[in-house]
Amino acid sequence: MEYLELGQMKKVEYDPSSKATQYYLPHHAVIKPDRITTKLRVVFNASCPTSNHKSLNDVSHIGPTLQKDLVILITNWRLFQFVFNADIQKMYRQILVDPNHTRFQRILFRNSPEDTIEYFELQTVTFGINCAPYLAIRTLTKLADDVEETHPLAAKILRQEMYVDDVLAGTHDLTTAKSARDELISALKTPGFALRKWTSNDPHILKGLPQDHLLETETLNLSEPENTKTLGIRWNSKKDSFFFLVNPMEKKPAYTKREVLSAIAKLFDPAGWLSPIIITAKIIMQQIWLDKTDWDESLKPLTLHRWNSFVKDYDNINKI
Secondary structure (H helix, E strand, C coil), rough: CCCCCCEEEEEECCCCCCCCCCEECCCEEEEEECCCCCCCCEEECCCCCCCCCCHHHHHHCCCCCCCCCHHHHHHHCCCCCEEEEEEEECCHHCCCCCCCCHHHEEECCHHHHHCCCCCEEEEEECCCCCCHHHHHHHHHHHHHHHHCCHHHHHHHHHCCCCEEEEEEEEEEHHHHHHHHHHHHHHHHHHHCCCCEEECCCCCHCCCCCCCEEEECCCCEECCCCCCCCCCCCECCCCCCEEEEEECCCCCCCEEHHHHHHHHHCCCCCCCCCCCCHHHHHHHHHHHHHHHCCCCEEEEEEHHHHHHHHHHHHHHHHHHC
């Protein structure tokens, strides 16, 4: 299979008499050539309504929120002198779903347009279904309970220093950091989880790890996993500093209210570190409303001057 690895989905026969107890997930590929590792991802739409106007997400229980707040997690992480980060490789795809529930994760698939369409059931936790984050994180907390006695440092990380599949761990001494690293690798290896894309602010923590398991760049992207906006927090492990990387805004002789609102909506600042900049943009938007400018009307001269100044200064975010 080109979409999923063998064992992650199972071929089934179509039974029209039981279609009321099945759900078929629409899916498509998203290609991101700029990604370091996974350049192709599959997107499943569990919010697509069926003939009864209900989707799988409409009738599924989401489960309690177990995910840590990203900003608090990052702040606590950098209180430590020695920190490291790693990523659980294909975490969702390593966790099997109860066989009684896989019929709600059916897809249609064929390798080429010339082939006959076949029916498959996804066997593992699937991104796009609203309960997936809970199932994945709950699996890690159960693993923490299981390894508590033999891997206490790893258990603490699994409970307190995870952002879904991202490890953001740290200690105040190098020896403990190395022990935590080794315990975590060992604890996750038992159920089949592999840690990849390792990075740290101290090269001694990475010593001994296979070269192909390390992050291929010094930069760690700390954006929200679901985020598709242009702005996100990044961390340079060599300099041990946070920074932002923004795409330049389009510079034009005139802007409409619609264009300004669209530009502001793309500003994503989960930590609030850029609040003075974001608020400036929102104040300009407020002035556009006070000017009573229509959606597709050009900005008033004074407001346009303020917006042009904002656009010009926006690129300087990359220097922070």
